[in-house]
Amino acid sequence: MAEQPVPDYPGSEYPGSDLPAAGPPGSDAPVVDTAAAVAPVGARLDLPEAGEWKRVSPKYVMVEIVGTVFFLLIVCAVAGTLWLLLDLVWAAWVGALIALITLISLALEPRRVRSIGYQLRADDLLFRRGIMYQRFVSVPYGRMQLVDITRGPVARLLGLADLKFVTAAATSGVAIPGLAEADADALRDRLVELAESRRAGL
């Protein structure tokens, strides 16, 4: 490839992100989370040579929180019904346990959203997410079958959209949530354009 097709795609860098960008292996001195603190140096999955990660909108945390709160309310309602009406004491304990775990994960939500990142490289889309359970996926552009953009009710209020890059493999699972709507559209067009120029069959 003659020129590096890094898209001029404004507004995708969110300066609020305090997650360290991928640097050389020795430089990850700032402790990101507890798991990295106890594990030996270099144990964390990372791509040192990869460039700058583009992050999703910090507003996406809101979408996640609303979803989690709804889940919490349903759990409480079910547990409460079972406990108060049917006199099942164990339901209260199970409900409390689930609520506790959900609350802890709620506290980690901003960090988890900050861990979602992607970058458009010369020939492939690189995607990452997760802190405790990390996942990196690389998809060559030519393998694209379609790009899906969906907007949930909360995300729509915040002007966000989710983008899904679909290949012939169901397990690829490249879904970038929480992009600003204009960014999602621009990214979709860019991806389609890139895929078109690197068309591969199935």
Next chain:
Amino acid sequence: MTSLADGDWHRLHPASPLLRGGIFVFALLGFVIANLRERLVDLVFGIPRESGDPLDEIYERGAVGWALLAAAVILIVILIAFTLSWRMHTFRVSDESVEVRSGILFRSHRQARLDRIQGVNIVRPLIPRLFGAAKLEVSVAGQDANVQLAYLGSALADGLRRDLLQLASGARQPRPGPGDLAPETPPPAGDPALMPAGSPLAAQAGRRQALNDYASARVGEFLAPELDPDAAPPESVVRIPLLRLIGSIVFSGFTVFVAVAIVALVVSVIVGGSEWLLIAIFPGLIASVGYYISRFTKSLRYSIAGTRDGVRVGFGLLTTSNETLPPGRIHAIGVTQPLAWRPFGWWQISINKAGHSTNDGAAGQAATTVLPVGSLSDVAKVLELILPGFAIDEPRALIQRGLTSRGGDDGFANAPRRAAWLRPFSWRRTGYAVSAGAVLLRRGVLSRELVLVPLARLQSVGINQGPVRRRLRLASARLHTVAGPVSATLGVIDVGEAERLLETVTAGAVASADSDTSHHWSRQDIDSTPAPAAVTPAGPTAAEVTP
């Protein structure tokens, strides 16, 4: 070229509606016989009947006329429906696509591009096979996306398959080959499917002669080997001895399951007092006998051969299936050896492919297994057919090591010693290698497994790490391919190695997709090499791999 692939609309075999409704017709027949069995017994053996049947009822009520009228109306309606359905069901094969129009009230028109063909399958279910008919199925990627031509005359189906594959291969001029030198077999007289829609039927003269020919042709087809001699080398590269086939089915995981069930049954009977276990397990045991028999008959008469247009895999004793996979349609290959097969040195090969044939029983068992059981040399021969670039010595040695090596420094990037926490037995053998346009994943020491993923077919690569693997400085990797029985995962891999794998495999996938021409697999032999190595039938070289 048969006249079927000339770009005009053609009709199917005239008996198609009847054959498609085969099960229904037999159910109807069974219903009638069940109701009139005493009458039939009376008719044949002269034993007088005791009670009345529906016919007596009709006779006693004096409704014979009405009954006859009703029967006649039903017959006529069925006849008209069948004729209409036959007349409205047409297909067309052009240079670019294959199209089918069908339906009387709800018309459907389906068109499939030839360069998207994932496989061409010819299935001959038992009853249509007796009538000399075959079902031709063109599979393309996607759910329920197949183009079915059910049914065609047997010889016509073979001819049409050859034409379809030739058109799809991108070879524009007819190829000189043994098939074109041989004279075309004369089609069975009175087979209107051969004629363009609307033309008159064949002449009436010599009907008895034609009938005679028809009968002998049927017998000949029924007994003939599954591979048509003009399009494939006559010999299948692998033969499965009967004993090995029986052994492979007996020494399977399912047998362990059955044995446990039998032990549970015996114990429950001896201990006594728990009839429910007997009720729960016994029908399952009887069903398992059926499973064994179906596995057996499906794998019987297995054949695999390389043709110019890909690999042809044939199966089946009574219902036969014969699928052609053009080059580059195989997305992942899994070579496995269950523990019980180790003493015999048997292996099984299954594949992931994008197109799925709709009509294959036993939960798709036959459709994705290209080698039900075979020795190491059989594996080498089959891999040579289905894997591009396997003919070169270096990757062949690599595959050999991937199958049987215990691990160590043998060309594979293996997991480090600390992986023993997660893979206590197999960590030495768990590793990957990239060679000759394919990624090789090796794993398992009790049940050995080697997965090969052609880079040109790879969809994406993922690496994962959870808290446990992070403490051990490990990660897991997964190559994403289309869905199928083979899962290309690596449970443990060094962190740095995982990052390297992601980069190298992605780069390889991009590079090999650029040079991939398998959507028109023969277009390259017009200007350059005569035939790609992937589709050359196994020669004597295959024998050299035998350990």
